Amino acid sequence: xxxxxxxxxxxxxxxxxxxxxxxxxxxxxxxxxxxxxxxxxxxxxxxxxxxxxxxxxxxxxxxxxxxxxxxxxxxxxxxxxxxxxxxxxxxxxxxxxxxxxxxxxxxxxxxxxxxxxxxxxxxxxxxxxxxxxxxxxxxxxxxxxxxxxxxxxxxxxxxxxxxxxxxxxxxxxxxxxxxxxxxxxxxxxxxxxxxxxxxxxxxxxxxxxxxxxxxxxxxxxxxxxxxxxxxxxxxxxxxxxxxxxxxxxxxxxxxxxxxxxxxxxxxxxxxxxxxxxxxxxxxxxxxxxxxxxxxxxxxxxxxxxxxxxxxxxxxxxxxxxxxxxxxxxxxxxxxxxxxxxxxxxxxxxxxxxxxxxxxxxxxxxxxxxxxxxxxxxxxxxxxxxxxxxxxxxxxxxxxxxxxxxxxxxxxxxxxxxxxxxxxxxxxxxxx
Numbered sequence: 001x002x003x004x005x006x007x008x009x010x011x012x013x014x015x016x017x018x019x020x021x022x023x024x025x026x027x028x029x030x031x032x033x034x035x036x037x038x039x040x041x042x043x044x045x046x047x048x049x050x051x052x053x054x055x056x057x058x059x060x061x062x063x064x065x066x067x068x069x070x071x072x073x074x075x076x077x078x079x080x081x082x083x084x085x086x087x088x089x090x091x092x093x094x095x096x097x098x099x100x101x102x103x104x105x106x107x108x109x110x111x112x113x114x115x116x117x118x119x120x121x122x123x124x125x126x127x128x129x130x131x132x133x134x135x136x137x138x139x140x141x142x143x144x145x146x147x148x149x150x151x152x153x154x155x156x157x158x159x160x161x162x163x164x165x166x167x168x169x170x171x172x173x174x175x176x177x178x179x180x181x182x183x184x185x186x187x188x189x190x191x192x193x194x195x196x197x198x199x200x201x202x203x204x205x206x207x208x209x210x211x212x213x214x215x216x217x218x219x220x221x222x223x224x225x226x227x228x229x230x231x232x233x234x235x236x237x238x239x240x241x242x243x244x245x246x247x248x249x250x251x252x253x254x255x256x257x258x259x260x261x262x263x264x265x266x267x268x269x270x271x272x273x274x275x276x277x278x279x280x281x282x283x284x285x286x287x288x289x290x291x292x293x294x295x296x297x298x299x300x301x302x303x304x305x306x307x308x309x310x311x312x313x314x315x316x317x318x319x320x321x322x323x324x325x326x327x328x329x330x331x332x333x334x335x336x337x338x339x340x341x342x343x344x345x346x347x348x349x350x351x352x353x354x355x356x357x358x359x360x361x362x363x364x365x366x367x368x369x370x371x372x373x374x375x376x377x378x379x380x381x382x383x384x385x386x387x388x389x390x391x392x393x394x395x396x397x398x399x400x401x402x403x404x405x406x407x408x409x410x411x412x413x414x415x416x417x418x419x420x421x422x423x424x425x426x427x428x429x430x431x
Contacts, residue, residue, distance in 0.1 A: 030363050031331035037362075038325040038333075041310055049246030051277045052227065053259035054391070055270035056241045058099035060420065064395040065097045065218055075209045077115070079170070080194045082187075087173055090115045090122060094210055097146070097217055101236040102130050108236065109146050109218055113156065113210070115166075117173075123166040125156040125199065131218065137229040142243055146218035148211040156199045167191040216396065225390030227277070235259070239266060251276025252315060254413060261408070261415035269402060269418040271388055275313035275320070278414055281387065282311040282380040291379050295324065297367045299376075306330070307367075311380050315412035318355060322376050324367070332363030342381060342407045342414070349385045349407055351378045381414075388416045399423040 072094055079087040095114035102108035113125040129150060134143040167188045174187065198206070224232075224245055231246040242259035251274045260270040285291040286309065292301035295309055306329060312321040318337030326332045338353035356377070358367070385404055393400040399422070406417035 031327065034325055034331045034333045034362060035327050038308065038310075038327060041312075041323065044250035046230075046248045047250055047252065047276075049231070049251075049253050049274075050233065050244040051247040051249065051251050051253060051274040052224065052243075052245040053254055053272040054222070054224065054243040054245070055237065055258065055260035056222070056243070057267060057269070058239060058241060059267070060269065061220060061241065061395070062096070062098045064393075064398070064400070064420075065220075067398075068217075068396045069094055069096065072214060073210060073212055075206055077198075077206065080190050082174060082190065087170070088117070090117055092206060092210065094217070095124065099241065101238065104236070105234055106130050106132050106236070107144060107234065107241055111146075111151065111154075111217065117169070122169045123158070123162045123195075125158055125162075127151060127154045127156050129154050133234050135232045135234065137232050137245075140224040140227060140229050140232075140245075142222045142224075142232060142234065144218060144220040145216055147216045148214050151207065151211065151217070152204075156203060158195055158199055163192070163195055166195060219394075219396050221394040223390075223392040223394075225387050225392075227281070227387060240270070247274075247277055247280075249277055249280035251280050251313070252412065261417070264406070264415065264417050268405065269391075269420060271391070271416040271418060273384060273387070273414045273416070275315070275409075275413050277387075278380055278384040279311040279313040279320075281383045282376075285379075285383055286310070291376070291383075295376075297365070299367060307334075309376055311376065317411075318357060318359070319409075319411050320353070320377060320380070321359075326363070326365055330363065330365055332361065332365035334358060334362075334365065334367060335360035338377060340377065340381065340409050342409050344404050344407050349381050349404065351381045353377050384414055385416075388418060391418065393420060 075092040076089045077092050078089045081087070092113060092115055094111060096112045098110045098112070100108040100110055107130075109129045109131055111127040111129065113127065115122045115124065129146055131144050131146050134145075136142075170191050171184065171187050222243065224243070227245070228248040229245050230248050233244040235242040235244065237258055237260070240258070240260055244259065254272055254274050259272060260266070261272055264270045282291060286293050293308055294302055294305040295307045296302040296305040297307065306326045307324040308327070310323040310325075312323060313319055314321055318339050320338050320340050322336040324334040336356055337359045338356040341352045341354070343350050385407075388404050389402055391402040400420045401423045402418040402420060404416050405419045408415045
């Protein structure tokens with residue numbers, strides 16, 4: 001005979017049933033919320049830029065081009081006859097190429113052609129050219145070329161001060177005996193006729209002789225490193241060539257202004273990077289296995305760790321955010337915030353996050369915030385430094401590498417100052 005429950009037992013257990021079921025139902029709700037949050041984080045779409053800004057001093061580019069001019073040919077140019085007096089000749093050579101501002105989307109180049117006598121400057125012609133860049137976002141590169149053919153369309157100019165300087169030179173080389181027979185006005189008229197012919201009918205032949213055997217006076221290629229780009233804009237600043245790059249990353253855009261970080265050394269290359277770019281690149285590295293994805297509760301990398309990590313950047317207080325999700329078992333979502341202090345020491349970035357704080361918690365999991373920043377937070381800045389170091393220049397066939405010499409962090413971005421150095425050439429094997 002089946003035993004029956006004691007009378008009233010159902011009434012005793014009934015109030016306890018919601019309490020017994022609540023933990024499972026609550027856990028299910030937390031897990032769904034955490035899983036949805038993790039999925040939304042990984043599916044974030046790219047946001048409009050620009051996200052990177054590079055400021056290259058015109059002076060740096062000009063100095064790098066200068067070394068190629070030493071081997072260019074000179075042209076001898078006879079001076080005008082002054083009756084029976086032979087005044088000799090001048091040497092004509094391209095002396096310098098200086099980068100300068102130009103209309104939006106281009107960069108200017110002033111080519112100076114020097115006229116010298118016995119190695120001393122006499123006067124100079126100026127050719128102002130505009131270089132249209134070749135921008136290749138897919139390759140992350142910008143190329144500036146000014147070839148001999150480009151200069152054939154540019155007419156030289158001679159500023160009034162240079163005209164006066166040339167007339168004074170002619171007067172100075174007229175022999176003393178001839179000065180009594182030749183007046184100043186005659187010499188000045190002779191100088192003006194000579195210069196008019198120089199920049200007029202005689203110029204094409206002089207130009208072609210100067211450029212004989214020359215392919216490019218300017219050939220600069222700038223590689224912005226391994227960042228997925230959708231667009232590159234070139235701007236001419238007052239003292240810098242500026243490149244503004246739009247990245248295909250979920251990162252906030254840079255604020256307006258100049259590409260050069262405020263207060264940085266104007267002699268160095270300046271780089272501004274949205275903090276979101278640093279975070280997004282760290283997440284790409286996590287996805288590709290370059291940075292560990294799973295961590296244990298102590299914040300140590302662990303292939304079997306229950307926490308999956310991600311990095312974010314939100315402008316404002318404690319901008320660097322490290323997220324950790326546990327989507328199975330004890331479901332939880334944790335968000336740490338911190339303010340990184342960054343400096344360059346001994347050629348490497350030194351990162352310190354003294355205010356790492358556990359800011360948000362979903363679920364009941366607890367961990368120590370400081371440990372997370374000593375690991376994943378630092379790796380985020382290692383990636384940022386590698387991007388800055390990966391910027392390369394090739395100037396007339398010579399490779400230059402960037403090196404971080406100063407770094408700073410603002411609430412919205414990272415700022416670097418870069419020094420360029422000629423890349424070491426591979427050793428020639430001995431035979």
